[in-house]
Amino acid sequence: MIDLIALRRRLHRHPELALHLPETRETLLEAISSLGLRVETSTSSSSLAVVVPGAGPGPTVLLRADMDGLPVTEESGVGFSSSNGNMHACGHDLHMAALVGAVHELTRRREEFEGDVLAIFQPGEEGAGGAELMIAEKVLLTTGRKPLASFGVHVLSFAEAGMFYCREGAVMGATINFELKVLGRGGHAARPHTALDPISTAALIVQGIQTFVAQNSSPADPIVITVGSLRAGTAANVIPNTALLKVSLRATSSQTARDAYRKIAGLGAAIAEAYGLRMTSEVGPDLGPTVSDKEGVELVRQTVGDLYGAGRYKELTVPEMISEDFSLFLEETGGAFVLVGAAVDGTPHQLPTNHSSEARFDDSVVPEIANLLAELAIRRLNIASETNRWA
Structure with a gap:
């Protein structure tokens, strides 16, 4: 079984910027190489698209993690800090490790669903237009079917570790x-x-x-x-x-x-x-705002409750004013975006925020995020198959 926390820390040590992240992509390819899955790469960026096929033909669900770091000199004090002048100060290293874990879990459970899960690792989220580029390169048609829903997550360094947040409508501004x-x-x-x-x-x-x-x-x-x-x-x-x-x-x-x-x-x-x-x-x-639809939010709420208990899910009352180019995927497919608390210690809202040189993240949440992403994909595909809403 892959050690997701060790993978997250390896990624954290070597953050790269914008669209071209060769070392990051190579680490991710190594982490999924044993699974024998179809992997598509791009020559215009360091993006990855991984297809996990189910037990038979069916629709596609998209899962996404962003890859790039920030031009911030790390001052978090963790033992696996970056030393190259860049920093995963927004938690994208946790997102990548979690999606790798979801790919492993989906491969193990592929007999439980029909259709395909399209897992994409997207560079250039921090203002370099990575989502727009991948969509222009027709990543949404990788399986031959446009995804019927997309799901992604974002960790927050200042919110209680292990709490999951979502809402219908704008999750981010x-x-x-x-x-x-x-x-x-x-x-x-x-x-x-x-x-x-x-x-x-x-x-x-x-x-x-x-x-x-x-x-x-x-x-x-x-x-x-x-x-x-x-x-x-x-x-x-x-x-x-x-x-x-x-x-x-x-x-x-x-x-x-x-x-x-x-x-x-x-x-x-x-x-x-x-x-x-x-x-x-x-x-x-x-x-534009990162907008979750009603069906996606309800699936998130039910799945978090079933996996971790109803008390681990909270409805956002107002959007976080962070922004995300995952909004472009949601505009194309619908789905939901989930915020995940990853505060290390102290009073959460007094901790350094994402993008701070002192930001730290509780990476014990990574396996839980991986399980959530895998379960969301399986359940969404099964809903579509049961209702025949994809043919």
Whole structure:
């Protein structure tokens, strides 16, 4: 039996970024090589698609794990920390190990279902467009049948370990990442009156963004905006020509997010113009909310209850404002996305969050996630076969 926790820690030691993760893919291929399954790889990225066939022909259910890490220097203090300047600070190493475990479990139980389980390992979730790329490369038709449902998970470093969360509708928010570039005129720090300082203007734009949030975000339709990077200048005595803000905007709907972006771009341009500067804006990834459908959520609730007891499942009251490009798979197939608590110790909501250099995850949840994913796939295929809703 494969040691999933050892696999997770091996993956954690060597995180890779964006779309090209050769060492990660090789580790995953090694972990499933003994199963004799059909495996499809891509030349444009490090994606993997693994087909687990059942006892006979039938529909397809998709299971997905994301693969990429973050450009974060790890400070978690765990004995298996990364040392290459990157970090699995969002728990994707747990997701991969769990999906490997699900593939092993499904292979062992293949006589219990008809149809195929399509397990995909997706690179580039952290803003590199991995889901969009895999869909464009027709991964959804790998088995010859478009999946009738997709399931995925995301661990949370700040939620109680072993708790499973889901809800009908948006589980995670919509997001738009964008850049605002303030164009000024450089000069000597001793003569600011002859320059057009982009840094002081950029600071006013940051304040303007936060005021916009305070005046436009409502409890029923929240907006969350973070300026994650403000880069300008190289020396204390030099006024630079430009300042660059990198901004993450999140909302419960794509429409709210896009409306907020347009207003903020206009606000920033107006502030810059008021001080004699210019501002340009450039939109990056624009993802819709991660939406679980009623049938998928009910299956998650029942399956968690049957496997681990009803007390291990909680209904989310509002979406987490984290975003996920798994939303693109759900838009195509329906299904559900499950959040899983993986807090190590302490008071969960006071712990470092995902993406923190100090984030730690309780990897004892990995086998439980693996069992849940396998069981969801089997049950969903059996429901389709029993009702003949796939032919």
